[in-house]
Amino acid sequence: MTQNRVTVIGGGLAGTEAAWQIAQAGVPVTLYEMRPGKKSPAHHSQELAELVCSNSFGAMSSDRAAGLLHEELRRLDSIIIGTADRHAVPAGGALAVDRGVFSSELTETLANHPLVDFRREEITQIPTEGIVVLTTGPLTSPPLTADLQKFTGLEYMSFFDAASPIIVGESINKDLAFMASRYDKGEAAYLNCPMNQEQYLHFYQELSRAEQAELKDFDRETSKFFEACLPIEELAQRGEDTMRYGPLKPVGLFDARLGDFRAPENKGKRPYAVVQLRQEDKAGQLWNMVGFQTNLRWGEQKRVFKLIPGLENAEFVRMGVMHRNTFINSPELLTPALQFKKRPDLLAAGQLIGTEGYTAAAAGGWLAGTNAARIFLDQETLVLPKNMMMGALFDFISSASPKHFQPMPPNFGIIPPLATRIRGKRERYGKYRDRSLAELAYWMITELKVRK
CATH class of the missing domain: 2.40.30 (Elongation Factor Tu (Ef-tu); domain 3)
Known part of the structure; x- marks a missing residue:
């Protein structure tokens, strides 16, 4: 590992998105995935971005929380959502994919990118130098878990997680x-x-x-x-x-x-x-x-x-829910830009930071990868507007009560209220969507300066 490239650890949805955004920004990146050399109890293949449980990314309609997150990522050129759109299968109102083809294409695309050095190796310690993005997911390996606990110095959660509604x-x-x-x-x-x-x-x-x-x-x-x-x-x-x-x-x-x-x-x-x-x-x-x-x-x-x-x-x-889970106490540790407060060149994304769901993992990968590239290029890191689903999600995981922090999926309950109260749920969610996408369009022009 050297300081002339960014390191991404973990080849799930968040890691795949992060590595792609870094490379697309013209920055060299090394992507580490421990499979197949070391297996995970949840995975069945050696492909990047394997969908472990369902093959569904949730509701497609943009007046639903998951669907709005899809649309935000679509407009931000997410490779995860773009690939999902290409390999969608009939699933009623949900965005579901042919999971084998989906993961295979992403693996091939990342492996063949000229700026991506894809290595199948286990990383047991956080690199102490250089820009690093952690995307190791809810089944982070025990050695890396121990090192992360040592780094944070806080109560670090890796256990059978029983969480309340x-x-x-x-x-x-x-x-x-x-x-x-x-x-x-x-x-x-x-x-x-x-x-x-x-x-x-x-x-x-x-x-x-x-x-x-x-x-x-x-x-x-x-x-x-x-x-x-x-x-x-x-x-x-x-x-x-x-x-x-x-x-x-x-x-x-x-x-x-x-x-x-x-x-x-x-x-x-x-x-x-x-x-x-x-x-x-x-x-x-x-x-x-x-x-x-x-x-x-x-x-x-x-x-x-x-x-x-x-x-x-x-x-x-x-x-x-009840499941084995590994996540950090993000409100204590992270900024809304997904940087560690005590080490700004170390970023994290995915279920490791307390977001839930495939699309939320991709969203975290997009922001962490984009900001890692910006750090490399000596640019200011980005924080997404709170009126966007992405911005609200990362604001929540970085500002919630540390004492009672639990992982959170995308939902309209975390978005700031509308100026006028609307009782009808569908109409209210439609207004949230309109406000979010309008703010995203303005933010892309004024803050992101999208690559042409």
């Missing part, structure tokens, strides 16, 4: 949910969804019989580490009252709109159980279901969790 604030019924802190101590920072005994028992019964998702072999092997972070359905299996003495504990929580909780006449109004929601972003547009890490199938999550009073019409931007 996240809900759009506008979809929560505030007539039922109330703001309060336990025993009125401190600021009322949590939204509380109260249940009476009948509602709780119905919820408990449906949760106990709900269908769980099947774990992959490499996930199942590590699930034993999570006794301290049990899925909500596992708590339900341990007894009718287990949740009421855990995350659904009602003690000290009361809706102030009903009066003084100490008043004798309000004794019967105290909730039997309470589901708490914690604010996920600065603007209060996203709310996390506290203690609801889960392995239920996504359809089951929607069915059962909408039984909670106040969440009847909940709009989920992220479902609960």
Whole structure:
């Protein structure tokens, strides 16, 4: 490794996009991929940009979060989205691809680029010199994981990840949910969804019989580490009252709109159980279901969790998941330009930084690769406008609460609100799209100075 070229470590979607953007900027790049010399428990081929799970990049329509991200990347000449468009297969309203042809073409294209030195080698330590982009994904190898933990000096997460669902604030019924802190101590920072005994028992019964998702072999092997972070359905299996003495504990929580909780006449109004929601972003547009890490199938999550009073019409931007995952605490470590704060010539992208989904990985690769090339060329790094889906996503992962940071997929809940509130979801999302693409067009002319 030398300082006269950029190094990209990891040949997934983010790494492939990053290497391509660097090379297209006229900058030499070395792309390292450890397969097939060292295999990953999730991959089945040695191709770049292998689609490990589904062959779908999500909804195509640009008034959907994934589709808007597709369109932004399309206009920015993303090689991932461009190749996906060429090899699309029928999938209803989704952008799905012939995954074998898709990955093979990308591998051949990168390997034959005159400025790309493609090497199939494992990198076990972060290079200490030169410009480096880390795109090693959720299954980063143990030696590199250890070195990254040493570099960050912070709690570094590499484990069986059980994460809670996240809900759009506008979809929560505030007539039922109330703001309060336990025993009125401190600021009322949590939204509380109260249940009476009948509602709780119905919820408990449906949760106990709900269908769980099947774990992959490499996930199942590590699930034993999570006794301290049990899925909500596992708590339900341990007894009718287990949740009421855990995350659904009602003690000290009361809706102030009903009066003084100490008043004798309000004794019967105290909730039997309470589901708490914690604010996920600065603007209060996203709310996390506290203690609801889960392995239920996504359809089951929607069915059962909408039984909670106040969440009847909940709009989920992220479902609960359980899988082996490796990601850094990006709000502590990264800038919105995807540079490490303590080392600006080290950048990162993909699931490693806490974004979720194929398209988000490509988006991170685009920005990290573009900025790596700009550093090499002594140009200022770029930050994307927050009104764009890409900009909102990278602003979120670099500014969310470090204490409660969880990976985030693209969604309209992270984009700044419109000046005028629009109740209709489809119309509102269409306005988000129009604003985003208009801002992208202006930004490309004034900031990016797109290559002709």
